[in-house]
Amino acid sequence: MSEQSIIISILAAAVTAGTPILYAALGELLTERAGILNLGVEGIMLVGAVSGFIAAVATGSCWWGLLAAMAAGGAVAFIHGVLTITLRANQTVSGLALTLFGTGLSGYLGKSYIGMPVPQAFKATTLGPLSDIPYIGPILFRHDVLVYASYLLVPAMAFFIYRTRPGLILRAIGENPAAADALGFKVFSLRHLYVIAGGMLCGVGGAYLSLAYAPSWLENMTAGRGWIAVALVVFALWDPWRALIGSYLFGGVDALGFNLQVLGVTVPTFFLSMMPYLFTILVLTLLMAKSGGRVVPPGALGLPYDREDR
Amino acid sequence: MRNRYVILALALVFAAALVLGGCGGGDKKPAAPAAPEKMKVAFVYIGPVGDAGWTYAHEQGRKYLMEKMPDIQSTIIESVPEGADSERVITQLAEQGHKVIFTTSFGYMDPTINVAKKYPNVVFMHCSGFKTAANVGTYFGRIEEARYLTGIAAGKATKSNVIGYVAAFPIPEVVRGINGFTLGVRSVNPNAKVKVIWTNTWYDPAKEKQAAVSLLDAGADVIAQHQDTPGPQQAAEEKGKFSVGYNTDMSKMAPKAVLTSAVWNWGPYYVKVIDSVKKGTWKSEQYWGHMSDGIADIAPLGPMVQEDTKKLIADAKAKIVKGDLKIFAGPLKDQSGAVKVPAGQVMSDKDQLGWTWFVEGVDGTIPK
Numbered sequence: 001m002s003e004q005s006i007i008i009s010i011l012a013a014a015v016t017a018g019t020p021i022l023y024a025a026l027g028e029l030l031t032e033r034a035g036i037l038n039l040g041v042e043g044i045m046l047v048g049a050v051s052g053f054i055a056a057v058a059t060g061s062c063w064w065g066l067l068a069a070m071a072a073g074g075a076v077a078f079i080h081g082v083l084t085i086t087l088r089a090n091q092t093v094s095g096l097a098l099t100l101f102g103t104g105l106s107g108y109l110g111k112s113y114i115g116m117p118v119p120q121a122f123k124a125t126t127l128g129p130l131s132d133i134p135y136i137g138p139i140l141f142r143h144d145v146l147v148y149a150s151y152l153l154v155p156a157m158a159f160f161i162y163r164t165r166p167g168l169i170l171r172a173i174g175e176n177p178a179a180a181d182a183l184g185f186k187v188f189s190l191r192h193l194y195v196i197a198g199g200m201l202c203g204v205g206g207a208y209l210s211l212a213y214a215p216s217w218l219e220n221m222t223a224g225r226g227w228i229a230v231a232l233v234v235f236a237l238w239d240p241w242r243a244l245i246g247s248y249l250f251g252g253v254d255a256l257g258f259n260l261q262v263l264g265v266t267v268p269t270f271f272l273s274m275m276p277y278l279f280t281i282l283v284l285t286l287l288m289a290k291s292g293g294r295v296v297p298p299g300a301l302g303l304p305y306d307r308e309d310r
Numbered sequence: 311m312r313n314r315y316v317i318l319a320l321a322l323v324f325a326a327a328l329v330l331g332g333c334g335g336g337d338k339k340p341a342a343p344a345a346p347e348k349m350k351v352a353f354v355y356i357g358p359v360g361d362a363g364w365t366y367a368h369e370q371g372r373k374y375l376m377e378k379m380p381d382i383q384s385t386i387i388e389s390v391p392e393g394a395d396s397e398r399v400i401t402q403l404a405e406q407g408h409k410v411i412f413t414t415s416f417g418y419m420d421p422t423i424n425v426a427k428k429y430p431n432v433v434f435m436h437c438s439g440f441k442t443a444a445n446v447g448t449y450f451g452r453i454e455e456a457r458y459l460t461g462i463a464a465g466k467a468t469k470s471n472v473i474g475y476v477a478a479f480p481i482p483e484v485v486r487g488i489n490g491f492t493l494g495v496r497s498v499n500p501n502a503k504v505k506v507i508w509t510n511t512w513y514d515p516a517k518e519k520q521a522a523v524s525l526l527d528a529g530a531d532v533i534a535q536h537q538d539t540p541g542p543q544q545a546a547e548e549k550g551k552f553s554v555g556y557n558t559d560m561s562k563m564a565p566k567a568v569l570t571s572a573v574w575n576w577g578p579y580y581v582k583v584i585d586s587v588k589k590g591t592w593k594s595e596q597y598w599g600h601m602s603d604g605i606a607d608i609a610p611l612g613p614m615v616q617e618d619t620k621k622l623i624a625d626a627k628a629k630i631v632k633g634d635l636k637i638f639a640g641p642l643k644d645q646s647g648a649v650k651v652p653a654g655q656v657m658s659d660k661d662q663l664g665w666t667w668f669v670e671g672v673d674g675t676i677p678k
Contacts, residue, residue, distance in 0.1 A: 009527040017520055107358060114360035117562055214515040214541045216563055219358050221539075223514040254517065258524035261507040261674070268677050273510045 010259050011139040014252025019147050020045070020208040020222075022247035024229035026150075026157060027201030029238055031077070033161060034194035035174035035300040038080055039095025041202050042226025043102020048073040048203025049210035050106040053113060053217040060119045062211045066146075066204065069211075073203020074196040076102060081195040085188055088304035099226070107219045114217060122146055122212035144212050146204070158240040170194060174298035177305040187305055205229070228277075235284035237291065238298065246284050253279045348383045351375075351584060352408040354399060355388045356415035361513065363538025363557040367574040368414045368437075370558070374577025379584055392417025397424055404429040410587055412580070413437065422446060433587050438483075440663075442594050449579060449597040451605035453556075454490030455630050456572035457534075458637045459608050459623050460554040461494020463569040464502075464532040466619040467552045468495075471502040474525030476535040476542045478512055480676045482665045484536050487572075489669045490637055491534055491554075496671045498622060505530055506674030515541035526551055532569070543568055552614070559609035570623075571609040578604045598659065602631045638662060643670040 024041050031038045038044075051072035056065030080098050083089040122144040131141040140151075161167040169190065172180040177187045205225070210217050228250060236242035257272035353372050357365040365388070372384055385408065390396050396418050403411050404425055410433045413422045419439035426434045426446045434446040442448055464473050473495060478484050492504045505528065509521045519541030522533045526549045534554040535542040540563035546553035547564035555561070555571030579599065586592040599605035608627075611620055629635035642651035644667050651657050666676060 006527070009524065013520060013523060017516065020516070107360070111360050114366075115362045115558075115562055117565075209516055214519045214539075214544055216515065216540060216544070218362055218513075218515055218539055219360055220513070221515050223511075223517070225516075255520055255524065258507055258509075258521045259528075262505065262524050262528040264673075264675075266675050266677075270510065270677075272508075 006259055006263070008135065008138050010252060010255050012142065013255030014248045015140065015147060016143060016213060017251030017254055018247035018249075019143075019150055019251075020205045020213060021225050021229050021232065021250060022150055022154075022244060023146075023205030023208060024202045024226055025232045025236065025243040025247055026153060026240060027073075027198040027203075027205065028229055028233045029198075029236070029240060029243055030157070030170075030194050030201065031198030032233055032301055033170055033174045033238055033298055034191045034198075035177060035298055035303070035305070036081070036084060036191055036195050037091045037095060037302040038077065038098070038195065038198065039092060039230060040076070040080055040098025040102060041230050042222055042224070043099035043106075044073050044076045044199050044202040045102075045206035045209075045222045045226045045229075046106035046220065047076050047102045047109075048206030049221060050110040050113070050206075050217055051203070052207030053118060053210040054109065056118050056120065056211055057113060057116060062118070062120045062122050065118075065211050066207055069203040069207030070200040071203075073206065074200040077195050077199020077202070078192070080199075081192045084304060085191045085195065088306055091302050091304070103220065110217045110219065114219070116217070118211060118215045121215035122208075146208050146212055154240045154244045161240070171298070174300055177300050181305075181307065191305075202226070202229075232280070232284075234297070235281065235288065237288060237296075242284065242287060245287070246280055249283055250276045250280045348381060349410075349584075349588065350383050350385065350406070350408040352385045352387070352403040352406075352411045354390050354396065354403070354411065354413045354415075354418060355386060356390065356392070356417075357513075357538075358388050359386070361538055362540065363513070364574075365414070367557050368412075368576055371574075371576025371580050375580040375584060378577075378581045382584060390418075393421070397421035400425045400434075401428070404432045409433065410435065410584060433583075433592055435583060440596070442596060444594055447583075447592075447594045447597065449583075449599070451574065451579075451599040451603075452601065453572055453574065453606040454486050455601040455637055456606040456608050457487050457490040457556075458494035458497075458630070459627055460534065460570050460572050461491040461496075462498050462623050462626060463611065463615055463619060464491070464534060464552070464554050465495035465497070465499035466616065466622070467569055467614075468499065468502055468532045470529050470531045471499065472528070472530045473502055473504045473532045473534065474522060474528075474530030475504050475506045475674075476518055476521045476525065476533065476537065477506050477508050477674075478536040479510060480508060482663060485665045485668065485676060486662055487536055488672060489665065492669055492671045493637055494626075497626070498619075500671075502671070503673045504534075504671060506668075506672060508677065509537065511537060513538050515539040518542050519545045522546060522553075523549075533567075540564065555609065561609065561612060565612075566614070568609075568612055569615055570611045573607055573609050575604055575607050600630075600633075601627070602633065644668065645670060645672060 048069040052065040052069030055068030056062045083094040084091045124144050127141045131137045173187050181187045232246040236246050253276040355365045359369040390399050412435045414437045416438045422434050422436045423441050436448050438450045439448050495502050518537050522542035522545035532552045533542050533546040540560045543553045543560050543564035547567040553567040560571050561568040636656045638657040640651035640655045641649050641653040644650050
């Protein structure tokens with residue numbers, strides 16, 4: 001096996017392994033931009049994964065599965081919204097409860113679906129001439145539809161947040177909800193909207209695991225990816241492009257570990273398992289340092305907004 | 311402001327209810343006993359019964375037991391963490407009047423021994439450990455014998471002579487599996503190599519699949535594994551290559567790829583134990599079952615397995631069951647070609663339980 005093809009295989013693996021994390025990170029990014037911290041990503045992903053799987057088995061179509069995952073992800077996130085936005089509960093507590101809830105609920109719902117094959121999974125499709133471009137084709141354009149959709153989602157979200165009026169309002173309700181409220185924006189409804197939208201994206205991240213990456217349902221199959229997504233959002237400084245870099249880095253270094261083993265490089269395996277975390281943190285910290293070294297989260301992140309509170 | 315604390319309190323109660331609900335959900339008690347003298351048997355599991363691997367296999371064993379012996383009553387407790395929690399759970403089960411308690415994970419060893427001291431009339435059976443007492447027995451099976459047979463299937467199926475093995479943790483149990491498998495491969499195909507990579511996971515479908523993909527990219531055309539998920543099997547299926555499963559029959563997850571699987575079959579042993587307890591003939595022992603007891607076996611061979619391979623496997627199985635074929639009999643060479651077990655000898659159980667080197671034909675290293 002030539003060195004080139006090894007590099008290509010690592011980079012292609014980076015994309016597939018990074019995609020579920022990317023979806024979840026984008027969902028959390030949207031939620032946090034609106035000022036709501038949602039630590040329930042892991043739970044939402046699991047509910048999304050199981051709902052998507054059940055719907056795909058019931059209907060025979062992975063597209064219905066995807067829709068169900070989005071609906072379920074949105075619904076679970078809505079619980080968080082009601083607790084933290086409407087009732088102003090502590091966001092950390094509610095988010096942690098949501099992870100426990102999602103883990104338990106998904107295990108319960110999925111009990112009879114374990115070991116079942118899915119009738120239709122998202123399969124890799126080529127994109128005509130794009131897939132034949134040397135190097136870039138095999139790395140970027142020989143994946144499934146959900147990966148292609150994420151290519152579009154990142155610039156779309158960046159454009160939305162930085163270049164559109166609704167994006168400006170989104171940032172406003174996350175930075176200073178009182179001011180946004182005074183300007184007449186519906187802070188509560190908008191926060192609900194973004195929490196639900198973020199939950200839907202986390203649901204897609206879960207469904208990517210159960211319907212595309214390893215098409216099956218197994219309890220706790222996200223194996224901590226939701227938490228990685230939450231951490232990535234911070235290191236990515238709430239920016240979609242950096243979230244993309246972080247997700248692919250994480251996936252890539254993970255794959256690199258296996259390829260090093262295949263090549264017969266002896267590296268302690270526990271170090272290999274540590275590497276994706278270390279490397280991602282390192283690179284994103286460098287990126288952070290380059291941008292001034294300050295971590296500035298949305299101003300009102302984690303704070304419940306109360307009109308009566310001044 | 312007051313409102314906020316009420317909500318916070320509610321959220322906490324909600325969270326607590328979930329946690330408790332999550333634990334309590336594991337208890338499963340069949341309908342009220344018709345006759346009060348039904349013997350009560352309990353199983354303590356490390357994972358959920360739906361893990362599609364280790365715990366699932368034990369649960370199948372319990373179901374088999376209930377089918378064969380409808381006159382007993384059984385309780386299961388799922389997802390019990392090793393350590394102090396397990397001691398509490400086991401004590402509670404003994405207190406509730408269970409006559410036999412199966413503790414099915416290595417880390418339950420000391421808790422089982424501790425509880426057993428306080429309940430001398432209860433029989434404790436600990437899976438995969440090495441400590442016993444008058445009322446504590448241990449049990450485990452030589453799955454390597456089944457892996458040897460799956461190795462024959464893999465050795466005959468490979469064209470590139472590179473077989474990938476997605477290994478879990480570098481511990482003797484896993485090393486033994488790899489060695490048994492490799493010896494099976496080399497018994498029919500001396501040119502084949504078994505390439506090993508470690509994932510350091512028991513349970514991460516996506517990661518284990520990725521590991522298999524890198525082996526396939528490196529030229530492997532058959533994939534074997536030790537983890538509890540079918541991720542590696544799916545990788546083989548997608549690339550149009552073959553695979554060998556573990557724990558349970560994994561052919562459902564990758565019908566075109568799975569040649570066969572090395573599977574646990576605890577049921578008959580559970581029946582034997584309960585039967586001897588009932589008759590009063592049970593004695594503490596360290597049981598490390600051979601394939602002849604049916605505790606380890608292979609799943610039905612897939613349709614892609616050639617006739618001559620089927621025959622080779624059937625012959626080897628018959629020999630193993632009869633005791634004519636000892637898979638770890640000398641001469642056993644290590645990776646450098648040095649003879650570690652001379653001809654005419656069989657590797658001792660003690661050496662097998664502490665195995666830290668690969669046999670010839672394995673391409674990989676054991677991290678220290």
